[in-house]
Structure formats: structure tokens, C-alpha cells
Amino acid sequence: MESESFTFGPYKIDPKEVFYSTQLSYAMVNLRPLLPGMRFNPVSDVFAIRDVKRFTDLTGDETSDLWFTAQKIGRQLESYHKASSLTLAIQDGPQAGQTVPHVHIHILPRKGGDFEKNDEIYDAIDAKEKELKEKLDLDKERKDRSMEEMAEEADQYRKLFI
Structure with missing residues (x-):
């Protein structure tokens, strides 16, 4: 890998x-830990x-x-960090929180209690993506939808695949 050249949007990656590459994708460690005070960063990205x-x-x-690479990396990181789950996330486009225009999958090994609320991980990903600028507390704006609303939406999506 020392002789290969990698980029992340406009950035050249050392x-x-x-730590892993194929002909079509690569995995690397992150510059900044997802959680403050962590010496090791269990988060990695596949590009x-x-x-x-x-x-x-x-x-x-x-x-x-x-996705095969993300699966392989996730399996190994989950075991290495003695985690019990994985969060895999893609922010696809600027309105989805993507700050560098280059497809990548975040892989986060998860343990019970690592976040007070499980969905806080998405706020943390967003904060990391924005260079740890002030993050929004999206849970304040979230309201549960009814089963009927969700079923109606699912029916609409199913029609896209007929």
C-alpha cells in the first residue's frame, strides 16, 4: 500500500x-476520534x-x-474492539450531511451504553463530518410517526420496484 495513491475528494491520503484496499475500495483510520478523550478511534471509513x-x-x-469491503472491515473491527454491533452509514449528498464529495461508508463498532440514546451516533457522525463544529440535536425535532403513516410510505416505495 505504500506505493499506492489514495484520495478523498480533493485531499491526498497518506x-x-x-489499512486495507482492493482494486476498487480502501479503508483508512480517521483523523479525529468520534468521541472526545479517546486515544484510539474505533471508527473507520471505507472509500x-x-x-x-x-x-x-x-x-x-x-x-x-x-459493501463487501465494509462487511469485512466491520467484522474485524467489531471483534477487535470487543463490540456487539455495528453502525454503517453513508451521507450521500450535501443535504444528507456529506461534507467531502466522495462516496464512503462510516463503520462504527458499537457497545451497549456507548451513547445515551442509540441515535445520537448520527449526530456524532454529522459533527465529525463537519470537523466537529457545533452539532444539531436532531432528537428535539423528531416525533414518532404512526404505524399507518409508515405503512403508507412503505407502500409508495414498493411501487418503485414493481
Whole structure:
């Protein structure tokens, strides 16, 4: 990997930060820990090698390889960090919180109690993506939907695949 060249949008990545690669994707450690005060950062990201801005712009082979790589990396990180679960997340486009226009999957090994509320992980990802600027507390604005509302939406989505 020392001789390979990696980029993340406009940024050149030092091959020393990359710990796994295939012909189509690579995995690297993060610059900043997700949680303050952590010496080791259990979060890693898997990137498409080709500079692709949006998930839907990946080829079929790139999509398969990216997720296969995320699965492989996640399995190993979960075991290494003695975690019991994984959060896998993609922020696809600026309105989804993507701050660097390059497809990547966040992989976060999870343990019971690592966040007071499980969904706080998404706020933490958003904060990390924005270079740890002030994060929004999205839970304040969230309201549970009824089963009927959710079923109606699911029916609409099913029609897209007929």
C-alpha cells in the first residue's frame, strides 16, 4: 500500500493511514476520534478508490466491492474492539450531511451504553463530518410517526420496484 495513491475528494491520503484496499475500495483510520478523550478511534471509513461524489454514481462492481469491503472491515473491527454491533452509514449528498464529495461508508463498532440514546451516533457522525463544529440535536425535532403513516410510505416505495 505504500506505493499506492489514495484520495478523498480533493485531499491526498497518506498510504500510512490506509489499512486495507482492493482494486476498487480502501479503508483508512480517521483523523479525529468520534468521541472526545479517546486515544484510539474505533471508527473507520471505507472509500471508493475512484473519485465518485454520489452513491448512485458508482458502478455495480464498485458498489459490490465497497459493501463487501465494509462487511469485512466491520467484522474485524467489531471483534477487535470487543463490540456487539455495528453502525454503517453513508451521507450521500450535501443535504444528507456529506461534507467531502466522495462516496464512503462510516463503520462504527458499537457497545451497549456507548451513547445515551442509540441515535445520537448520527449526530456524532454529522459533527465529525463537519470537523466537529457545533452539532444539531436532531432528537428535539423528531416525533414518532404512526404505524399507518409508515405503512403508507412503505407502500409508495414498493411501487418503485414493481
